[in-house]
Amino acid sequence: MHRIGYLLSDGFQVMALASQSVFEYANETAGITFYRIENYSMTGGEVRSSLGMKVETRAVTSRTAMDTWIAAGVNAPLDTPPSAALLAFLRRASTRSRRIAGICTGGFVLAEAGLLANRRATMHWAFARDLQRLFPDVRVEEDRIYIVDGPVWTSAGMTAGLDLALAMVEKDLGADVARSVAHKLVMHQRRAGGQSQHSEMLDLAPKSDRIQNALNYARKNLNRPLTVEELAGEAHLSPRQFSRVFAQETGQSPAKAIEGLRLEAARLMIEKSRHSLETIAQETGFRDRRHMREAFMRGFGLPPQEVRREARAHA
Incomplete structure (x- = not known):
């Protein structure tokens, strides 16, 4: 007992x-x-x-x-x-x-x-x-x-x-x-420990429209490289101003926030699609499968393969 x-x-x-x-x-x-x-x-x-x-x-x-x-x-x-x-x-x-x-x-x-x-x-x-x-x-x-x-x-x-x-x-x-x-218990699924508590976009919760617009732009263009200069242009700020305001409003650097958005998008694709990990890495803006794996280990403590196995087991 x-x-x-x-x-x-x-x-x-x-x-x-x-x-x-x-x-x-x-x-x-x-x-x-x-x-x-x-x-x-x-x-x-x-x-x-x-x-x-x-x-x-x-x-x-x-x-x-x-x-x-x-x-x-x-x-x-x-x-x-x-x-x-x-x-x-x-x-x-x-x-x-x-x-x-x-x-x-x-x-x-x-x-x-x-x-x-x-x-x-x-x-x-x-x-x-x-x-x-x-x-x-x-x-x-x-x-x-x-x-x-x-x-x-x-x-x-x-x-x-x-x-x-x-x-x-x-x-x-x-x-x-x-x-x-x-x-x-009518639980939809057994959620893995590495699963996100909430949406990355909700967590960032910027206070101004200009930072929100930059984030919306980033989320729609995750499949390609995104620079601070490019995001700053969407917010109509200089790169230096953008980085400062972004950190003030979200508590994160632009690079960390974009990686979080990439991770969230990649995790959802891994859990809900049959695309290969190479394709998912490409679609969500990681350099390659290895780069995505490194980000997953930092962000979720699990490799992408384990996230996929758990999602399939609990489907």
């Missing part, structure tokens, strides 16, 4: 509890009680969610042991720092459990406990940059559904917790069980 403990604190996000259904249906699919779920808090008793719903919890003690610990997130992690007792417990638990996870902003608690130091981690897109700012030793990859770095798992916000739980089921019980669970 694999014991999973959910760590809840006042103001926890109700959506974190939805991931428990993944383990429930994994038990049903496997035909055995493989997972046992318990809700815990530092003091025990009733814990109130951000919605106001009360959940009964057990108090953690020095002898409480679980195979997996999952820390639920809260809506305002920067305003609700974890207690010293909770951080000390997590540090002890990390040495005694098989794995430890943070759903959504639960990752802040893991980071505060030092469990994300020098590890890759993800976070809800709205808080990812705060996580990086407060914990510079964490390798934050803000455009991920979930990330597994050794025994530490982190997920993006809300429904990404379901994907994280499903990935745990696949690791524990195999792909067939995970697919069956996803089907029973």
Whole structure:
């Protein structure tokens, strides 16, 4: 039996509890009680969610042991720092459990406990940059559904917790069980960890029409080289002005933003078409297949071939 403990604190996000259904249906699919779920808090008793719903919890003690610990997130992690007792417990638990996870902003608690130091981690897109700012030793990859770095798992916000739980089921019980669970939960597909949280264009969200026009132009012309001079012309700015304004409005350099658009376009073609990788690289503006692979490893942590295999497996 694999014991999973959910760590809840006042103001926890109700959506974190939805991931428990993944383990429930994994038990049903496997035909055995493989997972046992318990809700815990530092003091025990009733814990109130951000919605106001009360959940009964057990108090953690020095002898409480679980195979997996999952820390639920809260809506305002920067305003609700974890207690010293909770951080000390997590540090002890990390040495005694098989794995430890943070759903959504639960990752802040893991980071505060030092469990994300020098590890890759993800976070809800709205808080990812705060996580990086407060914990510079964490390798934050803000455009991920979930990330597994050794025994530490982190997920993006809300429904990404379901994907994280499903990935745990696949690791524990195999792909067939995970697919069956996803089907029973009417999940459209099991999203891979490297899949994007959101649209690159939405993430850039420039404030002015001139930068938006330059980005629209770039997106329509990804199949050929794009220079700063060319984009600046679309924005009616000098190259130097364009680079400065672009960074101010998007938080990225033009080169990084264009690579993000190329990656998004290439990923969609890989997932939805039968074109060869060479053709996709050419159509999305990469020099060649090797250049595209290097960009995928930087951007998604996966090579294009793996993205295609996962897309086909989950189709």
